[in-house]
Amino acid sequence: MAHNYDASAIKVLEGLDAVRMRPGMYIGTTGVRGLHHLLWEIVDNGIDECMGGFATEVQVTLYKDGSASVWDNGRGVPVDIHPELGITGVEVIYTRLHAGGKFGNDNYAYSGGLHGVGASVVNALSRWMTVDSFRDWTHYAIRFESNWDEKEGKVLAGHPTGPLQKIGNTRKRGTLVRFLPDDRIFEETTFSHDTVRSRLRELAYLNPNVRITLTDERVQDAAGRTEEFCYAGGISDYVRYLNREKTPLSPEIITFSGQKDDIRFSAAVQYTDSYTESVFSFANNISTGEGGSHEAGFRAAWTRVMNDYARRIGVLKEKDNNLSGEDFREGMTAVISVMVKNPQFEGQTKGRLGNTEVRPAVEAIVLNEMQFYLEDLKNQDLGQKILDKAVKSAKVREAARKARDVARQKNELDAAPLVGKLSACTGKKAVENELFIVEGDSAGGSAKQGRDRRFQAILPLRGKPLNVEKKRLDQVLANDEFRSIITALGTGIDEDFSLDSLKYHKVIILADADQDGAHIRAILLTFFYRYMKDLVTQGHVYIGMPPLYAVKRASGIQYAYDDRELKKLTKGLKGGYTIQRYKGLGEMNPEQLWETTMDPRNRKLMQVTIEDAVREDGIITTLMGDKVEPRREYIIEHAEFNKADHFEGTLEDSYRLMPPGRETDA
Numbered sequence: 001m002a003h004n005y006d007a008s009a010i011k012v013l014e015g016l017d018a019v020r021m022r023p024g025m026y027i028g029t030t031g032v033r034g035l036h037h038l039l040w041e042i043v044d045n046g047i048d049e050c051m052g053g054f055a056t057e058v059q060v061t062l063y064k065d066g067s068a069s070v071w072d073n074g075r076g077v078p079v080d081i082h083p084e085l086g087i088t089g090v091e092v093i094y095t096r097l098h099a100g101g102k103f104g105n106d107n108y109a110y111s112g113g114l115h116g117v118g119a120s121v122v123n124a125l126s127r128w129m130t131v132d133s134f135r136d137w138t139h140y141a142i143r144f145e146s147n148w149d150e151k152e153g154k155v156l157a158g159h160p161t162g163p164l165q166k167i168g169n170t171r172k173r174g175t176l177v178r179f180l181p182d183d184r185i186f187e188e189t190t191f192s193h194d195t196v197r198s199r200l201r202e203l204a205y206l207n208p209n210v211r212i213t214l215t216d217e218r219v220q221d222a223a224g225r226t227e228e229f230c231y232a233g234g235i236s237d238y239v240r241y242l243n244r245e246k247t248p249l250s251p252e253i254i255t256f257s258g259q260k261d262d263i264r265f266s267a268a269v270q271y272t273d274s275y276t277e278s279v280f281s282f283a284n285n286i287s288t289g290e291g292g293s294h295e296a297g298f299r300a301a302w303t304r305v306m307n308d309y310a311r312r313i314g315v316l317k318e319k320d321n322n323l324s325g326e327d328f329r330e331g332m333t334a335v336i337s338v339m340v341k342n343p344q345f346e347g348q349t350k351g352r353l354g355n356t357e358v359r360p361a362v363e364a365i366v367l368n369e370m371q372f373y374l375e376d377l378k379n380q381d382l383g384q385k386i387l388d389k390a391v392k393s394a395k396v397r398e399a400a401r402k403a404r405d406v407a408r409q410k411n412e413l414d415a416a417p418l419v420g421k422l423s424a425c426t427g428k429k430a431v432e433n434e435l436f437i438v439e440g441d442s443a444g445g446s447a448k449q450g451r452d453r454r455f456q457a458i459l460p461l462r463g464k465p466l467n468v469e470k471k472r473l474d475q476v477l478a479n480d481e482f483r484s485i486i487t488a489l490g491t492g493i494d495e496d497f498s499l500d501s502l503k504y505h506k507v508i509i510l511a512d513a514d515q516d517g518a519h520i521r522a523i524l525l526t527f528f529y530r531y532m533k534d535l536v537t538q539g540h541v542y543i544g545m546p547p548l549y550a551v552k553r554a555s556g557i558q559y560a561y562d563d564r565e566l567k568k569l570t571k572g573l574k575g576g577y578t579i580q581r582y583k584g585l586g587e588m589n590p591e592q593l594w595e596t597t598m599d600p601r602n603r604k605l606m607q608v609t610i611e612d613a614v615r616e617d618g619i620i621t622t623l624m625g626d627k628v629e630p631r632r633e634y635i636i637e638h639a640e641f642n643k644a645d646h647f648e649g650t651l652e653d654s655y656r657l658m659p660p661g662r663e664t665d666a
């Protein structure tokens, strides 16, 4: 099926300087996320070569000088001269925007290409980039640089330092690309070992039998420098991994795949005894944390096929209503992966698959494959277990619905008791309004007095809320603290949740910088993630960061949010000052609390984002679930306290701000 693909197949659009002028347009941010985006782009090219059947291996190396390289054992980038442009294929791919087979050509029909911006963008945003191509028994090499040009009076982006060189003969095949992200562009230039590792592992699960290795030269201990990921079982191995700390209903993993028109779909599903649903979806190897048409098709078909099955074996009688989709997804861990020709990524974080043609195709594949699966006699036991679990879930859901109706009626008759502790704001614009959920009555009191009542509302929390991870919906709804949060937000919860009725577009958790505060924060985040997921994925959840220190001098008070800031503040001072370490929010008076923590002009907020849904879900299970040993290990391994220098962080970062102690079971 291999097409003849040489340099002439590559279309050319425009030059690279534009990328340096507006990097955000191409890679989103110039923060740590954008930095990693560069690497994903280059890794994707290697993976594409594997998906095309031309390579079996991708090796990623992180170097001490800050550069990164990616090697694949594929065909090697083309070196022949492009007939219209008169330059080599390598130069076209790495210096011309939007060039590459992905563009207007079906050599890489299913390439990831969210990124899709191409390797040239990586070159434009690097100080230097080298490309080695091993092809036709010959080793070729070229180097690109972005450096200051006197004549032009600006940095020239990614130009070759000389012509493509023939280095010599070789028996190897493949491509090696190495680049150094430009510190004149990026605020952060250090690749995160954990982030890279987790993405590479994910890619290995999504591409069975592709051997992916990570070598981190920055790691001190030589033995721990290299790690290899290769999974013969693909996404079914992924599900087994995701459930490693959970208790499966049954050892087998339901796995199937199918193709309709140009859409290829595969799924792996296993049930556990937990009450939550963990469906992870991917489109063209890119995580779609905001869901989309493939998820919608999968869910719809799963519900239908399971209801049909329940009727066929008599679990549902003619007069019975169908069970709901939520019931069939309680305790479900699933990985679904779709390959689409022209993926459209939409949404806040470009994490939702938009292609409408995908839904019916996925639905048809799931219906067909699952009907077949459920007809097989050897699958009857598992089928029965799934139905039992769904029936139980439906009963609880019915009880919860009644409780919720009561709460709702009570609420309408007399809203006061439920939101009694809420001090609402006067403004009516949800987009501008903020809800502070504050630990403790005394800090709540200060916040109430210190706030700007036009747009800030305060909800004090008394004591620790219930750890929701191992609780069912009805128990959560019976809890006063959560009831007041749900009522205050106005969104409803779980299947009733609607972001449209959210009354505060910023929901700010304000807890002390100690173990108790960390625990409360973790519980609240877990609650939002499990029952109001879109609140988190759409970026409405924030962590308030109170200062840790006050430096008092005759001239006034200055605040430090972490140890580094404190050092900076006190560096030039020659005595005549005192340092106060705040142990709790309650130690600040209303004016101080306003000035340091609530005033939008000075405060530090950390917006909670979901960078890596699989990892974040695992962290919740580890930290909030019922197995003690993995939690202890995680906490020991990640004991990073008070990382207060963030403005944006993943869900994992916020859990880590200060790891909850072992009393998490409380």
Ligand code: 0RA
Pocket: 003, 004, 005, 006, 045, 046, 049, 072, 074, 075, 076, 077, 078, 101, 175
């Ligand atoms: C287009 C054509 C051919 C190879 C590639 C692209 C290619 C690009 C990259 C980027 C990283 N690794 C890569 N490996 C291959 C070759 C076409 C042929 O040999 O006929």
